[in-house]
Amino acid sequence: MWNPSRKIRIIASRMLTVLFSLTMIFHVVALFQIIPYQYLWGGRLSSLEEMYVMETVSLLVNGFFLWSSIRYLQYINQGLVPIWIRLVFSFIGFIFLLNTIGNLVAFTNLETLLATPVTAFLSVISFSLVPKYENKTS
Template identity: 70%
Template sequence: MWNPSKKTRTITSKILFVIFSLASLFHIFALLQIIPYQYLWGGRLQSIEEMYLMESISLIANVFFVYCSYLYLQYMNNGLVPIWIRIIFGFISAVFFMNTIGNIVAVTNLETLLATPITAVLSVISFTLVLKYENQTS
């Protein structure tokens, strides 16, 4: 069975940290209405109020994902990643897999063409952090 190396997991954790941080900024821009709500959530939002609710949830989730990426790296550097953090990354991977499907059927071409590959990659690389990791001393 494939078991990513510490180097692969370190790179993955850092990539996720950066992407989730940038996504958090994107959601802040959306909440500030710098990005029009018609381009968000597959073009399915009906009002500013709905946008505020959905983007607030997205921002909270992304900040949580940033924190989890940071925690993963800290645990890995200490030699053992606990199962609960790996379960969280399994959840994150599943969320981005479902998001990829949603992006494929989005009303806006921008979301389909831009967000689909991003969420697909996030799903795959998040999954690499689900597998058990113990620091090998050999």
């Protein structure tokens, strides 16, 4: 089984930190209606109110993902990544895997073409943080 090195895990968690930060900015932009809600959520939103609910939930969830990425970096720097944070990244990876499938069947080409590779990438990176890590030299 693939067990990424400490360096790979640090790079992956930093990438997730940046990507989740950018995703949160995207959701804020969506909340301010700079992006029409018809282009969000695979074109399945039917009202502005629905968009506010979904984007607020997305912002909160991505905030949790961002917090998890920061915690992972803190743990890896201490030399031991506990199982609970690895389980969180299993969950995050699975969520992004499902999201990738959802993006493939989106009603809008924009979501299919832009979001699918991003969510697939996020899923792979998240799953790379799951294997057990223990720094034997600490």
